[in-house]
Amino acid sequence: MQIADQIPYKKDGELVLLDHIPKTAKRLLDLGTGDGRLIKLLRTNLSSLQEAVGLDVSPTMLNMARDYFKNDYSVKIMAHDLSYPLPKDLGQFDAVVSGFAIHHLTHERKRALYREIFDMVKPGGIFCNYDHVASSTPRLHQQFLAKTTVKKEDKSNKLLNTEVQLEWLREIGFTDVDCYWKWLEYALMIGVKPGDIMT
Numbered sequence: 001m002q003i004a005d006q007i008p009y010k011k012d013g014e015l016v017l018l019d020h021i022p023k024t025a026k027r028l029l030d031l032g033t034g035d036g037r038l039i040k041l042l043r044t045n046l047s048s049l050q051e052a053v054g055l056d057v058s059p060t061m062l063n064m065a066r067d068y069f070k071n072d073y074s075v076k077i078m079a080h081d082l083s084y085p086l087p088k089d090l091g092q093f094d095a096v097v098s099g100f101a102i103h104h105l106t107h108e109r110k111r112a113l114y115r116e117i118f119d120m121v122k123p124g125g126i127f128c129n130y131d132h133v134a135s136s137t138p139r140l141h142q143q144f145l146a147k148t149t150v151k152k153e154d155k156s157n158k159l160l161n162t163e164v165q166l167e168w169l170r171e172i173g174f175t176d177v178d179c180y181w182k183w184l185e186y187a188l189m190i191g192v193k194p195g196d197i198m199t
């Protein structure tokens, strides 16, 4: 069993993410893809998917993802540090997803990245950020630590609450913005780009 599968309720959030990806989505972008976990989930469950691109900065994770998808030419795994602007030549996507990666970025970069993502989502397409977010109170943070295997702070975490991030998504122009699922510090934040909404 992967570490990710031992995190309480993590799979529940992923299933809600899967449920909201349009059933006609053809092109998928995964930011901070890791071993390609979200791409695997969506490739397995969405027959419409024709192409997926996964970005990550870690050579170890890139190797794992590339190895897993080595015989699947519809999946492209690319090295990219999300601290810098997204590559310009990737085109637009029906769905942009991210799992537990964006919280590593500074708040300023998170906001700038959300703008870049807006430009890369096709009209009517969707952005799903399933991420580690800040607790609303110190007591809830202690509860989170007590209920998970996460026993001490990861120094690279730059946690931000959902309210601020959802407001940014609205300001940028996403519609139907909400937190579609949440358990303590795990949140699924979604926005849809205005256009003919994909189903």
Ligand SMILES: C[S@@+](CC[C@H](N)C(=O)[O-])C[C@H]1O[C@@H](n2cnc3c(N)ncnc32)[C@H](O)[C@@H]1O
Pocket: 004, 031, 032, 033, 034, 035, 036, 037, 038, 055, 056, 057, 058, 061, 080, 081, 082, 083, 098, 099, 100, 101, 104
């Ligand atoms: C907890 S893992 C999650 C992997 C996968 N998305 C999942 O849901 O299982 C976080 C991933 O984000 C990547 N990551 C962290 N900071 C990043 C950055 N600045 N640019 C690109 N990827 C980054 C890490 O290398 C790692 O693979």
